[in-house]
Amino acid sequence: MSNLTTNFNNKTIKYKQLLSNFKSLLKKNSLKFTVQREVILKTLYNSDIHLTPESLHQLIQKKYPELKTGIATVYRTLSLLEESGIATSLSFGAQGKKYELGAKKHHDHLICTECGSITEFVDEEIEHRQQKITEELGFKMSDHSMQIYGICKKCQNK
Amino acid sequence: MSNLTTNFNNKTIKYKQLLSNFKSLLKKNSLKFTVQREVILKTLYNSDIHLTPESLHQLIQKKYPELKTGIATVYRTLSLLEESGIATSLSFGAQGKKYELGAKKHHDHLICTECGSITEFVDEEIEHRQQKITEELGFKMSDHSMQIYGICKKCQNK
């Protein structure tokens, strides 16, 4: 289950495209395309981008009760998606991880400490600066992540 | 145990200073200064800055076996230290947290994915930029953290 052959970099990808990427990934690695896997991918795609395995599982149970999808399958599929670069996990101090679809690079987040909501942003200047810093320190960057904590607009108005 | 009154911002603080800060913090909150708490603070100070509760506990057991410090106390003290702003916890994807001494703000890290070592850095330009971004988005920043993953100089030369 390691060293999966992939190469995605999907920023704003359509679901059909995503699904087809996923399918060819599975085929390439002699894995099987199952209803559960499709449902997990689809739910992740259609939902608010940041979900915990737990909340993803609940969503799926509510929407597809006949499937009786187990939490273990959710975990297994999320690992698969992460390993293949289709999804990324985030872990910000809080317990557990959250998952989002997307490429593995250039992910920055604003996290509201009141309501827990996560807003994404990208800033070219910061990206450049990061590259420069790593070069100066002789470090070979492969990835990075940045989080800013604070209180979002909505919660400030409460 | 919440809303502790503190205000430290110790970047390169001497141990005596740190200890006295800690003591006055305890006094201010009617908490007690115990051998265990001192040993935990001291060990965190003297060690490589980034320790898991587990490894901190082991270090302490090795160095002060007569104390028979329990892991629960380590967790409790680390939470206390974090809550009071003396220590900060980091959680980078991997399981569990690591702790370091220091202020709550302006913490950026270079993490080697080969050897797991963590290098710290601060870049004023990025700090400014972050402030600007949050302002633009109507977000009230309280803290931030940034991690860059890659391969450090040492591991590249292997």
Next chain:
DNA sequence: GTCGCTGCAAAGTCTTTGCAGAGAG
């Protein structure tokens, strides 16, 4: 048909909590 996938429940991690006795102030 084969071999990977799934749900379930059991087992693992890591962390927190309850409690009674120990100890700081």
Next chain:
DNA sequence: CTCTCTGCAAAGACTTTGCAGCGAC
């Protein structure tokens, strides 16, 4: 003395794993 701390063990939260039957290919 009082009231917080501590170690221990038990309980919790989150995640992984073993297994037997199911289902994709």
